[in-house]
Amino acid sequence: MKRQSQTENQLEIKLGKKLRQKGLQVFTQVRLCSKRVDLVYIEKRKSVNSVELKLTNWKEAVRQAYLNKYNFHKSYVAIYANNSRRLKPHFHIFRKLGIGLLFIDREGNSTEVIGAKYNYSPNSIFLNDFRNKYKTK
Amino acid sequence: MTNQEEIKTYIRFGVHKDRDVLQNCADDFNGIVIPAHILAYSPEPTVAMITYISKSYFIDPMTYIYKYNYKSYITHDKDKKKKFKPSIHKLTESYNLTDFFITKDFAPLRPADFTDQFIKKLLSSTINFQKSKVNQTLESSIKRYEDLLKKINIDYPDEAGDKDYEPLFYTLPYFDFNDHKDDWFEINKRIFEISKANFSDSNPVPILAFKKSALDEYKQILAPFKDAPKLLFWIDNFDERKSDCDTLKKYRNFVQYAAYELGISITNLYGSYYSLLLTKLGLKGVSHGIYYGESKSIKTEIGGIPPSRYYIEPLHGFLTIPSTIALIKESPELLCDCENVCKEFVAGDIERIYEFDKNYDRAQRHFLCMRQREIKDIRDSDLNTLFNNLNKTYQEYKDKVSLPQGNTFLTDKGIDYIKNWSLAIQDKCNEA
Numbered sequence: 231m232k233r234q235s236q237t238e239n240q241l242e243i244k245l246g247k248k249l250r251q252k253g254l255q256v257f258t259q260v261r262l263c264s265k266r267v268d269l270v271y272i273e274k275r276k277s278v279n280s281v282e283l284k285l286t287n288w289k290e291a292v293r294q295a296y297l298n299k300y301n302f303h304k305s306y307v308a309i310y311a312n313n314s315r316r317l318k319p320h321f322h323i324f325r326k327l328g329i330g331l332l333f334i335d336r337e338g339n340s341t342e343v344i345g346a347k348y349n350y351s352p353n354s355i356f357l358n359d360f361r362n363k364y365k366t367k
Numbered sequence: 368m369t370n371q372e373e374i375k376t377y378i379r380f381g382v383h384k385d386r387d388v389l390q391n392c393a394d395d396f397n398g399i400v401i402p403a404h405i406l407a408y409s410p411e412p413t414v415a416m417i418t419y420i421s422k423s424y425f426i427d428p429m430t431y432i433y434k435y436n437y438k439s440y441i442t443h444d445k446d447k448k449k450k451f452k453p454s455i456h457k458l459t460e461s462y463n464l465t466d467f468f469i470t471k472d473f474a475p476l477r478p479a480d481f482t483d484q485f486i487k488k489l490l491s492s493t494i495n496f497q498k499s500k501v502n503q504t505l506e507s508s509i510k511r512y513e514d515l516l517k518k519i520n521i522d523y524p525d526e527a528g529d530k531d532y533e534p535l536f537y538t539l540p541y542f543d544f545n546d547h548k549d550d551w552f553e554i555n556k557r558i559f560e561i562s563k564a565n566f567s568d569s570n571p572v573p574i575l576a577f578k579k580s581a582l583d584e585y586k587q588i589l590a591p592f593k594d595a596p597k598l599l600f601w602i603d604n605f606d607e608r609k610s611d612c613d614t615l616k617k618y619r620n621f622v623q624y625a626a627y628e629l630g631i632s633i634t635n636l637y638g639s640y641y642s643l644l645l646t647k648l649g650l651k652g653v654s655h656g657i658y659y660g661e662s663k664s665i666k667t668e669i670g671g672i673p674p675s676r677y678y679i680e681p682l683h684g685f686l687t688i689p690s691t692i693a694l695i696k697e698s699p700e701l702l703c704d705c706e707n708v709c710k711e712f713v714a715g716d717i718e719r720i721y722e723f724d725k726n727y728d729r730a731q732r733h734f735l736c737m738r739q740r741e742i743k744d745i746r747d748s749d750l751n752t753l754f755n756n757l758n759k760t761y762q763e764y765k766d767k768v769s770l771p772q773g774n775t776f777l778t779d780k781g782i783d784y785i786k787n788w789s790l791a792i793q794d795k796c797n798e799a
Contacts, residue, residue, distance in 0.1 A: 263688040263724040264674030289772045296776045297689040300696055301721075323771045353692065355721045 241310060242268055242283050244338025257364050262356065267298055269308075272366055278357055279304040279346070281332065286313045288320070295329045301353040304346035306330040311341070373397070374643065374742050375634065375652030377425075378735075379660050380405060386416045388657055388728050392707070392735040398423040398535060400636070400654050403496065404432075407461045408454035410504040414532070417501060423535040426500075427636070428493045429458065430540035431576060431665065433468075434551070436475040449473045461500065462492040476542070478550035486554075486561050493540045494569050501532045536597060537569050543576035543603060543665045547587040552577075556591045563594070574636070576601040576665060579610075582617035585624055593629045597651075599636055604664035607641040608684060608784040615641060615791035622650045637663045640683035641788045643741060647750045648795055657731045658685075675724045679703075680737040681760055682782055688724045690777050692717060698767050707736035751796045757789035 246256045246269060255272040260280075269281040280298040284291040284307070291307040299305035307324070309317060311333040321344060324331045330346025360366070378389060379400040389399070399417070403426050406413045417424055432440065432455065442452050449472065451459055459465050468474075516522070539558055544551035559573050573595050579602055581588055592598055602618065610618075618641075625631045626649025634652035635642045639661035642653040655661045659673045677691040678684070679701055686694065695701050695717050702717060703709040708729050713719045723730040745753060764782055768775045775781030 263721070264676070265687065265689060289770075289774055292772055293770060293774055293776050296770060297687075297693050300692050301689065320772065326771055353718045353721055355718050 238283060238285055241285070241308075241334055241338065244336075245269060245281070245283065245308065245334055245340060246338075248338045248340065255366055260360065260364075262298070262301060265294070265297070267294075267302075270302070270360070277303040277348070278352070278360065278366075279306065281306045281308050283308040283334070285310045288317055292323065292327065292329060296327055299328060299347075299349060301356045303349050303352050304330060305349075306332050306346055308332040308334050308340065311335045314343075374646045374746060376738070376742060377634070377652060377654035379427075379636070379654055379656045380413070380416070381656050381660065383409065383412050383416075384728075385657055385731065386412070386420075388731045388735070389416065390420050392657075392732055393420050393422055395735040395739040396422070397652075398425070400424070401426045403427060403429045403461070403493075404454040404458040406500055407457040407496075410500060411508060414501050414504040414508070417532055418505065418530075424532075425534045425536055425538060425572075426497045427574070428497070428538055428540050430462075430489070430493065431542050433464075433476045434542055435666070436473075441473055461496045462489070464489075464492070478554055481554045481557065483557075483561060486558055487565060489540050490558065490562055490566055490571075494537050494566055494571060497534055497537045498569070501534070505532060537571040538599065539571045539573045541574040541576055543578075543601075544581070545578050546581045547584055552588070559592060559595070570596075572597045572599060574599045574601065576603065578603050579605055579614060582614065582621050585617070585621040589621075589625050589629060589631070592631070595631055597632045597634070598625065599634050601636040601663070601665075604662060604666075605637070606662040607639045607788070609780075610784075610787065612787045612790040615787055619645060619648060619791060619795070623648050626650065637661060640741060641784075641791070643745050644750075644753060644788065644792060646745060647753070648792070658727075658734050675727055675730055677720060677723050677730055678734040678737045680740055682764065682785065683741065684782070684784070685734075686777060688721060691723075692720050693776055694768065695720065698764070703733065703737070705733060705736045705740075708733040750792065754789055754792055754796045757785050761785040761789065 242258055246258055249256045249271050257270045258268065260267045260270045267280045268283040270278060271281070272278050280295070280302040282291040282294040282298065288307060288309055291309070295305045295307045307329055309331070314333045321331070324344045328347030330342060331344040332340045333343055334340050375398070376396045377398045377400045378396045380402065399420065399422055401413060401424055406426060440452055440455055441449055444450055450456055451468070451473070459468060539562055542551045542554055544555065546552065555573065555575065562571050573592050575588065575592070575598065577588065582602070605618070607615065622633060622645050625633045632651040634654060635650060636654045637660055638653040638655060642650060646653070676685040676687055679686055679691065679694070680703065681701060699717070702713065702715065712722070712729055761782060768777050768781045770776055
């Protein structure tokens with residue numbers, strides 16, 4: 231269990247680094263009330279997106295991403311690519327819920343397998359709090 | 368219970384920052400449960416609350432904690448000597464047990480410690496604490512106020528401070544047990560027997576704290592207490608929302624046997640909506656915190672507050688704030704417009720529910736308002752109607768909280784608890 235969470239953490243750091251290299255603003259372990267969002271990044275057009283990262287437990291990741299999608303512009307689940315094969319039969323679930331899916335390799339490179347549906351009315355109160363707290367650009 | 372009979376609800380006092388909410392919502396409950404260690408450690412603010420809320424109260428003597436030896440209960444002073452943490456230290460002083468525990472090097476109580484002499488001493492100190500602590504604290508506060516007024520030549524008004532703040536009833540010291548063969552069960556029995564022989568004028572009420580598995584033998588557990596007019600109970604770690612139908616039925620049988628066969632007025636110290644439903648089947652009262660404490664594990668170390676959450680009255684349950692927002696976005700009819708809080712604070716804007724995360728007191732006031740609504744509904748409806756409402760709610764929302772991969776976006780098992788509650792009372796509907 232401990233080993234797994236460390237690896238998840240390592241993957242989170244690597245993904246964050248790669249996204250930063252693309253010029254995106256990245257924040258990890260962002261507080262959303264009583265829960266923490268693994269990673270939040272801001273795209274150039276100010277779209278604030280969330281990522282729930284899991285090595286294997288994609289169902290729990292979808293549960294968390296589902297809650298995120300009401301608060302962010304886009305909500306993603308990121309799964310370690312090595313464990314991604316068995317997810318293929320479940321792609322329709324991501325599409326149905328409007329949740330994006332990223333596969334992450336061991337270096338932290340991400341591939342968008344399913345695009346996230348854009349939420350035109352994310353929770354503005356939460357996002358204002360987030361922007362104030364993290365002093366986003 | 369007839370429909371018009373009052374359901375007694377007691378709010379368990381937890382932290383002092385809840386005092387304002389209790390004062391604002393005093394019409395939404397019948398009384399307060401004061402944990403003895405809080406009264407012992409912070410008597411003045413606790414007593415101030417009792418006086419300005421002006422509700423009846425009783426004291427939980429909290430004696431079971433002496434059975435345990437949690438690290439957080441013991442600390443060390445500058446000389447590296449052991450001592451209890453401050454609130455338990457004060458409680459122990461109030462019960463005149465400090466020397467006893469020093470002699471034992473703060474080892475937890477064992478059944479062998481409970482000689483008749485020790486039980487009498489424990490009974491005397493715990494009942495005296497309940498009898499005198501509030502009024503003594505009040506007198507000392509008034510005295511200080513009088514002295515202050517004298518210094519500026521103002522007379523203290525004669526009529527002020529005359530009111531007596533006696534508890535609603537006194538409670539017996541208690542220790543949790545596993546089953547009727549447990550030595551600790553014998554000790555609770557002995558405490559009750561000695562109280563009847565020596566403290567009958569105080570008429571103290573027994574508290575039974577036991578494991579869920581003991582519900583299988585409820586007759587043996589209740590038999591020694593059949594003379595008690597009142598009884599409080601605490602089923603260890605019994606979360607009514609996480610319990611299966613079978614356990615819920617056993618709990619119901621326990622309540623009905625105590626109320627109807629033995630004629631005891633019984634109150635659950637930690638209950639939720641299912642316990643409120645059982646007031647239709649003999650339960651006299653239910654206690655819980657504001658916002659927390661609808662179940663409690665005996666092994667929970669005292670202290671701490673839970674994260675912010677929001678009560679959805681139609682589902683009779685708490686949700687995290689993100690889950691609440693997700694649910695209400697999909698089912699806007701669940702958006703609350705209670706006069707206490709939501710009508711003004713949420714004002715129809717689902718996004719504003721996020722603000723409850725930072726406005727803990729508002730979420731608490733909303734909960735108390737919803738709890739009152741539930742009580743009114745139970746009081747005004749028969750069991751058949753309540754049963755049908757549970758089924759209707761379950762059918763209406765079970766799919767709305769489900770995700771396609773098989774779990775729900777709520778924690779645990781979604782709203783299956785509603786189905787379990789209805790199944791647990793189903794066979795009693797036609798009888799009631």
